Amino acid sequence: MATPHDLDATDPLNGFRDRFVIDDDLVAYLDGNSLGRLPKATQERLAAFVREEWGGRLIRGWTESWVDLPVTVGDELGAALLGAAAGQTVIADSTSVNLYKLLHAAAGVRPGRDEIVIDATNFPTDRYLVESVARARGMTVRWVTPDLVDNVTVEVLRPALGERTAVVLLSHVDYRSGTLLDLASLTAEVHAAGGVVIWDLCHSAGVVEIELDALEVDFAVGCTYKYVNAGPGAPAFAYVAERHLAAAEQPIAGWWSAADLFAMSDTYESSPTIRRLLSGTPPVAGILAVQQGVRLIAEAGVEQIRAKSEALTAYAIELLDEAGLEIVTPREPALRGSHVTVRHPDARRLAEEMVERGVVPDFREPDLIRLGLSPLTTSFAEAAAGIAVLVGLAE
Ligand SMILES: Cc1ncc(COP(=O)(O)O)c(C=O)c1O
Numbered sequence: 001m002a003t004p005h006d007l008d009a010t011d012p013l014n015g016f017r018d019r020f021v022i023d024d025d026l027v028a029y030l031d032g033n034s035l036g037r038l039p040k041a042t043q044e045r046l047a048a049f050v051r052e053e054w055g056g057r058l059i060r061g062w063t064e065s066w067v068d069l070p071v072t073v074g075d076e077l078g079a080a081l082l083g084a085a086a087g088q089t090v091i092a093d094s095t096s097v098n099l100y101k102l103l104h105a106a107a108g109v110r111p112g113r114d115e116i117v118i119d120a121t122n123f124p125t126d127r128y129l130v131e132s133v134a135r136a137r138g139m140t141v142r143w144v145t146p147d148l149v150d151n152v153t154v155e156v157l158r159p160a161l162g163e164r165t166a167v168v169l170l171s172h173v174d175y176r177s178g179t180l181l182d183l184a185s186l187t188a189e190v191h192a193a194g195g196v197v198i199w200d201l202c203h204s205a206g207v208v209e210i211e212l213d214a215l216e217v218d219f220a221v222g223c224t225y226k227y228v229n230a231g232p233g234a235p236a237f238a239y240v241a242e243r244h245l246a247a248a249e250q251p252i253a254g255w256w257s258a259a260d261l262f263a264m265s266d267t268y269e270s271s272p273t274i275r276r277l278l279s280g281t282p283p284v285a286g287i288l289a290v291q292q293g294v295r296l297i298a299e300a301g302v303e304q305i306r307a308k309s310e311a312l313t314a315y316a317i318e319l320l321d322e323a324g325l326e327i328v329t330p331r332e333p334a335l336r337g338s339h340v341t342v343r344h345p346d347a348r349r350l351a352e353e354m355v356e357r358g359v360v361p362d363f364r365e366p367d368l369i370r371l372g373l374s375p376l377t378t379s380f381a382e383a384a385a386g387i388a389v390l391v392g393l394a395e
């Protein structure tokens with residue numbers, strides 16, 4: 001087995017680690033799948049924004065540059081991370097709020113159909129919002145109950161689809177097992193049943209190659225504080241395929257979604273562009289942080305990032321296997337995202353003791369430890385050091 005230092009020495013992305021703030025007091029940070037590290041460029045950009053733009057331009061900043069940021073940075077993110085042509089992606093709100101908007105919009109483009117399909121393994125916010133939107137619209141939730149590791153496949157989804165299917169909401173990478181769903185075949189299956197699909201890309205944006213336009217995805221959302229490294233609470237993204245734009249009506253249609261923002265007219269007319277997904281005043285500093293994160297990913301290239309992610313996760317699996325720990329993440333690289341999950345009866349205690357020893361993983365109820373491997377910032381040496389601590393504690 002190659003040493004982790006050999007693997008780092010031949011890693012084409014190795015130099016990117018220096019572009020981030022690395023806390024030398026930590027042995028290993030294995031939680032970039034929950035909150036990514038801080039890019040140095042973002043520190044500088046935000047300091048300049050505060051000093052020169054906020055401090056210097058005050059209200060003039062809106063018309064000089066800030067007003068278009070949700071769309072221009074949305075376009076940058078769409079092009080670099082999502083395979084999305086311009087005019088279909090915005091940066092706004094949280095993933096949860098965008099999901100709420102898109103669930104309503106998606107249900108609205110399939111009038112006469114009354115079911116929303118979701119799997120029981122999906123992230124809590126996705127499940128709760130589907131229930132809430134179904135309640136509000138008098139629709140029914142149809143649950144799919146896959147195995148955690150194999151997760152949602154065409155065979156699992158097919159029996160839940162039919163003439164009543166309006167919307168299907170799926171997460172591209174399962175937040176617990178790390179399973180990567182087959183976006184192409186599942187999207188095609190939903191379309192064959194006449195429904196539309198919303199993909200939650202929180203755990204794949206910036207780390208898995210995604211082709212929303214080419215695969216004819218209808219709607220998508222995702223967060224930017226994980227592999228996009230935009231910081232805690234950074235605004236999320238939302239994508240609406242151009243063919244749905246005219247019919248996509250969202251329920252928080254505030255003044256920022258209006259056709260003419262500063263006309264402040266008596267009657268509401270919705271913007272014909274992707275701006276119709278906005279609601280209120282956008283968080284400028286947060287969007288600038290997203291822009292810096294996106295530019296680092298564009299510079300490295302998602303293809304290279306994905307290649308390193310596969311190598312890092314394979315390496316972690318090898319080390320965990322050697323120690324005899326139970327892994328619930330698929331072993332086939334094409335079937336996993338960028339975290340590896342261990343199941344252990346003492347997972348909570350182990351995760352706490354890892355933190356005491358300078359290794360940050362995360363714990364998910366009831367018995368899972370997730371090891372997030374973020375290709376721009378996690379070195380092979382760091383992964384090895386963190387896993388060695390886990391193995392030592394588990395012995
Ligand atoms: C799949 C998935 N969807 C949504 C969210 C959260 O969304 P929000 O940023 O609104 O809390 C997360 C993580 O927090 C997630 O893992």
Ligand SMILES: Nc1c(O)cccc1C(=O)C[C@H](N)C(=O)O
Pocket residue numbers: 033034035175202
């Ligand atoms: N969004 C989070 C938060 O606000 C606090 C703590 C953690 C998170 C997370 O990102 C959780 C994450 N989406 C998960 O996969 O579990």
